[in-house]
Amino acid sequence: MTAYDTNNIFAKILRGELPCSKVYEDEHVFAFLDIMPRVPGHTLVIPKAPARNILDIKPDDYAHVARGAHRIAAAAMQAFKADGITIQQFNEPAGGQVVFHLHMHVMPRHDGVAMLP
Numbered sequence: 558m559t560a561y562d563t564n565n566i567f568a569k570i571l572r573g574e575l576p577c578s579k580v581y582e583d584e585h586v587f588a589f590l591d592i593m594p595r596v597p598g599h600t601l602v603i604p605k606a607p608a609r610n611i612l613d614i615k616p617d618d619y620a621h622v623a624r625g626a627h628r629i630a631a632a633a634m635q636a637f638k639a640d641g642i643t644i645q646q647f648n649e650p651a652g653g654q655v656v657f658h659l660h661m662h663v664m665p666r667h668d669g670v671a672m673l674p
């Protein structure tokens with residue numbers, strides 16, 4: 558597997574070198590709005606630890622991301638008066654990953670409303 562690239566877009570966002578719409582931050586994770594949202598409120602949760610994807614991350618760091626997604630899901634249900642939540646996480650190009658700093662997509666959903674592809 559390719560090594561973690563410290564110049565990936567999300568690493569730059571974490572370092573404050575690129576702007577983002579921050580949703581949440583704690584000691585372990587950072588969450589911000591996706592630049593091309595597939596639904597309103599589409600949020601990305603990333604670890605502060607450098608990790609390319611699930612194949613690269615330590616289990617404890619992955620657990621922090623899962624906890625962050627859990628928190629964002631609950632907040633998004635209320636903020637967007639959602640009927641459900643979709644969570645996705647892609648790994649390596651074959652798995653659909655485009656940005657190579659691990660991230661979970663948290664997407665509020667509404668009955669009868671499709672996600673953009």
Ligand code: 5GP
Nearest residue numbers: 566577589590591592593647653654655656
């Ligand atoms: P994935 O790697 O999970 O397939 O997709 C990467 C996600 O990151 C996409 O949903 C894309 O819209 C989002 N994204 C790519 N570049 C940026 C950026 O510079 N800022 C933000 N906020 N999101 C981005």
